[in-house]
Amino acid sequence: MIRNPKDLQRYTAHERANHWVVGISFILLALSGLAFFHPAFFPLAQLFGGAVWARILHPFLGVLMAVSFLAIFFRFKALNVMTPADQEWLNRVGEMVDGNDHDMPEQGKYNGGQKMMFWALALCMLLLAVSGILLWRAYFGFPVGLVRFGAVIHAATAAVMIALIFVHVYAAIWVKGTIRAMWYGTVTRAWAKQHHRAWYRQVTGKS
Amino acid sequence: MALQSLDIARRSATTTPAPAARQTTEVAKLIDVSTCIGCKACQVACMEWNDLRDEVGSCAGVYDNPVDLTAKSWTVMRFAEVELSGPNGGRLEWLIRKDGCMHCADPGCLKACPAPGAIIQYANGIVDFHQENCIGCGYCVTGCPFNVPRISKEDSKAYKCSLCSDRVAVGQAPACAKVCPTGAIQFGSKEQMQDVADKRLADLKSRGFDKAGLYDPQGVGGTHVMYVLHHADRPELYSGLPNDPAISPLVSLWKGFAKPLATLALAGVALGSLFHYVTKGPNEVSKELEDELEKEES
Numbered sequence: 001m002i003r004n005p006k007d008l009q010r011y012t013a014h015e016r017a018n019h020w021v022v023g024i025s026f027i028l029l030a031l032s033g034l035a036f037f038h039p040a041f042f043p044l045a046q047l048f049g050g051a052v053w054a055r056i057l058h059p060f061l062g063v064l065m066a067v068s069f070l071a072i073f074f075r076f077k078a079l080n081v082m083t084p085a086d087q088e089w090l091n092r093v094g095e096m097v098d099g100n101d102h103d104m105p106e107q108g109k110y111n112g113g114q115k116m117m118f119w120a121l122a123l124c125m126l127l128l129a130v131s132g133i134l135l136w137r138a139y140f141g142f143p144v145g146l147v148r149f150g151a152v153i154h155a156a157t158a159a160v161m162i163a164l165i166f167v168h169v170y171a172a173i174w175v176k177g178t179i180r181a182m183w184y185g186t187v188t189r190a191w192a193k194q195h196h197r198a199w200y201r202q203v204t205g206k207s
Numbered sequence: 208m209a210l211q212s213l214d215i216a217r218r219s220a221t222t223t224p225a226p227a228a229r230q231t232t233e234v235a236k237l238i239d240v241s242t243c244i245g246c247k248a249c250q251v252a253c254m255e256w257n258d259l260r261d262e263v264g265s266c267a268g269v270y271d272n273p274v275d276l277t278a279k280s281w282t283v284m285r286f287a288e289v290e291l292s293g294p295n296g297g298r299l300e301w302l303i304r305k306d307g308c309m310h311c312a313d314p315g316c317l318k319a320c321p322a323p324g325a326i327i328q329y330a331n332g333i334v335d336f337h338q339e340n341c342i343g344c345g346y347c348v349t350g351c352p353f354n355v356p357r358i359s360k361e362d363s364k365a366y367k368c369s370l371c372s373d374r375v376a377v378g379q380a381p382a383c384a385k386v387c388p389t390g391a392i393q394f395g396s397k398e399q400m401q402d403v404a405d406k407r408l409a410d411l412k413s414r415g416f417d418k419a420g421l422y423d424p425q426g427v428g429g430t431h432v433m434y435v436l437h438h439a440d441r442p443e444l445y446s447g448l449p450n451d452p453a454i455s456p457l458v459s460l461w462k463g464f465a466k467p468l469a470t471l472a473l474a475g476v477a478l479g480s481l482f483h484y485v486t487k488g489p490n491e492v493s494k495e496l497e498d499e500l501e502k503e504e505s
Contacts, residue, residue, distance in 0.1 A: 002307075006504055036321040036344065038466045051322055051342040052363075099487040110376040119246050137358060138347035148457040155461055159469040163476045170480035176491040189504075190497040 007186035008203055010109075018071050019182055025065035030162055032058040033102065037155060059136045066129040073122055079109050085198075086112030101194075109199040117168055124161040127153055209456050214330040219320035231331040234375060235397035236384060238305050239407055239435040240445065241419075243391040245284055245303040251384035253282050256371060256382035276360035281368040282307035282383060284486060285446035291438075304434070305383070305392070305443040308355045308368035310334045312428030315454040316367075319350025325365075332397065332431035335372045336363040350462075352427060352452040400433060406437045417445065426453030 011019070032054040035045035045051035088105045089096075089112035096104055096113075104111075110118070134142050134150030142150070172178045175193040192200040201207065215225035254260065261279035264272060270286045287302045314334045316486040317326040325340035326347065336347075336356070342362035347356040356365045357451070371381035379385070380394040387393075392404055404421045411419035420439025423429050 003504050038344075038470055039222050039321070039323060040470065042220060042323060045342075055342045097487075099490065101490065115219070135345075137348070139364070140344075143372050144349060144354065145455075148455050148461070151349055152461045155466065156469075159466075159473065162419070162473055166473070166476045166480060168484075174480075174484060174490050176489050179211050187502075188492065188497075190492045190500045193246070193500065194496050 003184075003186060004188065008192050008200075009185055009187055010187050011185045011190075013185065015072075015075060016069060016182055016185055018075065021068040022065055022072055025061050025068065026165060028038045029058060029061050029065055030158070030165075032061070033158055034162075037158070055136075059132060059138070062129065062132045066125060069121075069125045073125075076118065080115045082112070083108075086115055086199055087159070089113070090116065102122050107195070108202070109196055111196070113171070117164060120164055121161065121168075124164065127157040127162065131157065132202040208445070212327075212329065215327055216330045216332075217314075217317055217328040218324055219317050219326035220323040226325075227330065229330070231329070233397040234331045234333065234370075234431060235400040236310075236370060236381060236394065236432045237393045237395075237400040237403055237435065238432065239393070239404075240302065240304055241407070241411055241416075241435060241437050242303065242389050243284075243303050244389055245274075245286060245301075248388055249305055250280070250282055250284065252382040252386035253368070254280075256374070257281065259368070264345060271418050276306065276355060276357055276367070276458045278357045278361075278364075278366040281366065287444060287446045289444050302438075302445050303450065306355075306446065308334065308432065309353050309427070310368075310370055310431035311352075312430065314481060315350035315352050315427070315456065315458055316347035316356055316365075317350075318454060319346040319458055321346055326486070329372065331375065333370045333372045333375060334431075336365055336367060338362075341365050350438050350454065350458050352454060374421050389501045397429075397431065404433065404435050411435070411437055422448070424449070424452050435443060 030047075032048055034041035035043075035048075035051060035054050036058075042051070045054040072083045084146065085105050085107070089107060093113060094146055095101070101125040124147060131150040131154040133140060135154060136146050172182070177188060181187050189200065189204065192203070213226050214231045214427060215227060218225040228406045236484070242476040255390055259279045259281070261273060261277055264274065266272065267274045271283065274279045276283055283306050285304050285306050287304070289300050289302055290297055291300055298496040310333055312332065314328060316336075317328055317334060321344060322340050322342045325337055325342070327337060329333045329335065341364045343365070345356075345358050345365070348354075348358065356367045358365050371383075373380070374381060381392075382439050384392040384394040393400065395403075401421065401423075408419050408421065416437040416481050419435070419437050422434035422439060422442055434442075434445075436442060436445065436448075438444055442450055
């Protein structure tokens with residue numbers, strides 16, 4: 001496919017690859033984890049060769065996700081620092097969701113919602129990793145009180161994180177011209193100007 | 208066994224009723240701590256009937272051997288030397304308790320288990336592990352208020368006392384009860400065992416054990432292994448028998464109403480997204496802006 005040379009580079013190949021390692025490990029973790037979350041989801045364990053394999057693989061996938069997310073975290077941390085403009089954007093997010101984004105405050109590479117998502121996911125990752133280690137009986141043996149606490153944290157955080165990822169994925173589907181940034185790295189200038197005008201200015205030098 | 212049985216009260220990770228056409232009498236094992244001599248015949252009988260040979264351990268300096276329950280030692284005698292103060296001055300008592308699964312009426316292991324059919328509670332009250340369905344996650348250990356299930360290092364399956372469910376199914380007493388030389392372990396219907404306990408308690412009380420009582424903790428709905436204790440007011444004296452055991456509120460939260468609610472919430476988010484798209488339409492780059500930039504570029 002020939003693309004417009006005027007398109008703007010939003011993500012490097014390394015960033016995209018990193019994102020998809022996190023994404024794939026998340027999907028596998030959600031499917032195997034849900035199998036133990038509630039009996040209604042237990043058949044999902046068959047996707048992993050049965051529930052015993054799901055139980056064995058889940059924590060290793062967790063390590064993969066934690067490590068690859070840590071890389072993402074350090075790559076994008078500085079770009080996700082909240083500013084007063086983000087706060088204003090968040091205050092008016094209702095208009096955005098309503099489909100009326102004309103008067104939204106100007107945004108840099110990420111808008112307030114994306115930044116909130118970033119920090120919420122980072123917190124979820126931390127809680128899941130720590131509580132997950134508490135539950136990993138094959139290699140660790142923590143006092144039962146701690147394990148009980150970990151089980152509640154792990155399940156609750158996982159549910160929150162699955163909901164956050166639903167929102168993350170839907171936002172990418174909803175805002176047309178976004179998903180290509182994570183497939184091959186570029187977005188159109190019009191896309192950038194409409195959704196991230198400050199970033200557009202910064203990378204093009206135009207007004 | 209469980210698949211052919213018509214007398215299942217509860218089945219782990221199963222949200223529909225278990226086969227319950229057959230009603231059976233509730234059974235119980237009564238362990239009279241006051242007549243136990245600590246001979247460990249019960250441990251041997253358990254090994255024999257269940258055909259288990261644990262590794263030979265080493266002496267920990269006390270009579271406890273093995274020192275703890277394992278995947279291959281489903282019952283152990285715990286020996287506690289306890290100094291009791293009383294009106295007649297302090298005295299030493301040697302309290303020996305046969306430890307193992309209590310077969311709770313409200314089993315924390317079964318509640319916590321995520322594998323359908325890995326833990327079965329029969330209508331007679333026996334809580335049985337079905338290792339062929341066990342996935343080795345250890346949630347039963349997390350759920351148990353008595354610290355009983357053990358995960359095997361060899362096969363990663365959970366094991367514990369089955370109350371010889373195979374013997375009981377054909378009208379036999381558990382191996383430990385069969386072999387006990389002093390009659391400290393008895394087996395029968397739960398009602399019968401309560402009657403036997405009453406007689407023992409009357410005897411103990413007449414001998415000055417005012418606080419003697421039956422250990423059948425209601426926090427777990429009662430148990431199908433009960434103890435006659437000479438100091439029922441202080442069960443913790445007996446190598447840490449829990450005073451008022453109950454399924455941890457954390458386990459109830461983890462396995463209770465929270466998860467169906469969370470599932471509904473997730474479905475709500477997914478459906479909400481879909482209907483948002485259908486009602487509001489996609490967020491596209493405006494035609495105006497596209498034309499403007501196209502002009503700029505050319």
